[in-house]
Amino acid sequence: MTDTSSTVVGATMGQRWRTGRWVLLALVVIVAVAAVTTYLTSPRSGGRMEATSTSPDGARALVTLLRDNGVTVVEAETVEAVEREAQPGNLLVVVQTAHLFGDELLSRLADVPSDLLLVEPGGRTREQLAPAVRRADSTSFGGLAPECDLREARQAGTVHFGGADSFDASGETPVTRCYDGVLARYTEDGRTTTVVGSAHFMTNDGLLEEGNAALAMNLAGQSPRVIWYAPQSSEPDDSGGGATISDLIPAQVTWVALQLALAVVLLALWKGRRIGPLVAERMPVVVRASETVEGRGRLYRSRRARDRAAEALRTSTLQRMLPRLGLSPTARQSTVAEAVTARCGLEARAVAHTLYGPSPTTDTELVTLARELDDMERLVAQS
Template sequence: MGAGPVKPAPGITRRRRPWRAMVLALAAIILVAAVGTYLTAPRPGGTMDPAATSPSGAHALVTLLRDGGVEVVVANTVADVERSARADSLLLVAQTHYLTDSSLLQRLAQAPGDLLLVEPTARARRALTPKLRITAAEQFASQPKCPLREANRAGKVHFGPSDAYQPRDDLEVVSCYGGALVRYRDAGRTVTVVGSSDFMTNGGLLKEGNAALAMNLAGDRPRVVWYAPHRVEGQTSEPGSLSDLIPTNVTWIVWQLWLVVLLVALWKGRRLGPLVAEEIPVVVRASETVEGRGRLYRSRRARDRAAEALRTATLQRLLPRLGIGPGTDPPAVVTTVARRSGADPEFVRYHLYGPPPATDQDLLHLARALDDIERQVTHS
């Protein structure tokens, strides 16, 4: 007589099923977490980017304007501005530290319609609002104290670090918030200048009357041409990421490797003992050290030393990534950084080896530009 099929012992079956269920549950958790992270991740973008949902973006303000019936036209180039601007529209210009070409600034100055200039650099201010001069920067969080209707409806506004403006000659200027917001008429157009963009960003709209002032200024006309460049015009597009180099059929292999690494980590983690607590005699937060050093620079108006420290730190992080020695000549460094990041060589040279900033606001623009250069090199 032949023997029948051998059945596994009940104990063995019971021991295998929990492991199979645990692996399936862990894989499901990882998949749900990945999908949730993708769906809820903020859309990236620079400062005043109308599509960015990060704290420095302006997606919330653009959405509020469109819900209020204002037509918002996003312009990516000066040519787009010239095609979209009309006599009854408002031209909003921000991120002017990317406007390094004087001819582009002259073309913006000749565009029709009213002008709202946000946090301009010294070069942009001279080209677009030559009748204004800058005064000392302050911390603004006050009442408008001016007859401007848009400011009085908003009330108290928190600008953050901001420049202040005054007229050069006998120009009639409406000055609000200690000069952080000015408005005047010039050649049949209304020109409005604000010394900070923080109150218009996603992270600043909820402070004080920031949202009201931002909507009142940007929604003053039924059509807004929004121009906030995030690279020098003519610069190549953003370099591809590492994930673009991975073939499609390799994606599942990568996910399986991550799952194996996680399972091994859980297995090894069970063998570790408890952590040993050790008291630290003094705890000094890095943010406090940086803030204290920044206050010392600001109290002594040492913008040149602050800019040199920023540029030196950026080069110390960039040169090892690019395989360049510390004694390399600046032209070679500029060429390598521009080729690696796809940025304009003049833009790279100006921010890495250019003159020291003239104002605190220009120092802030320099820090943002250096951060953009380092981010583009890192992600290239």
């Protein structure tokens, strides 16, 4: 009896070890993935208006918003990268930093064929890249209204720039001035140049104020492909270096990445073998989307919840229209009404009543509201 018991216990311990080693391997993989993910996603202070910087004066929030809205943002660290990536129809965003200087560098930027968004330029930078404007006064602003016909500015509404430079036309080229000259734009030789005298409204900290995010998105997102150039280090005069990104990565990082990939593959194979082949299973009940909508409508009607139904209709309409109007979800009611009026030619008071008016008191009024919202959305989509 004693020998039999020992044999049974030994077998049980062996089974536990075979099971436990896979659990241990899974834990090691999970810890490794968590460590790498934490390192890659940890905040990076970075430099002023740097595309990856999470500091208050960085630009990671704006770059993330642009990418979430389908804009391709290419981060160029050198003027060679700018010349290589920039193409006609793109937008080149040039941010004035302490490392943006030198006649040769500025001359090379001026020859890039893309449209230009020049942020807070210094005197020499402005003369080389935007010769059609000259610097006016420096002022300290609160919120400013656009007071111009530029669509990007009118849709954004009031913007808080902080301390900013303003600009005037320096020659015969027509220049559109907004926000008392803090924003200036002109087109010459087929190239559109936009100059802004403040970077505050584009930073991580400034996007939260008034219409800052809308203006930043409207200006930087006017092209489907953006080249972001905010140099954080001075470029040497000899630009013939042949170093690549792979040359700058330590060899240890490559080995760690390969080992992690191998561990993930082994874990996937192990899990796949244990789970077995997929088995198709028929759904017990298939509910069409139209039946779900009708059911919710009957529920609202049975409870006479016309206010809830109207709120749901208005909220859904605004969620679909605001991106087409270039406005953020926090835009003011008056701003939304003005944007719809400008786009569709409807009366501003009627638009405001349809989108933000009182709740209907009868079923007929609710049906009328639904038709008006549908017509308004169709006009915005077709304009």
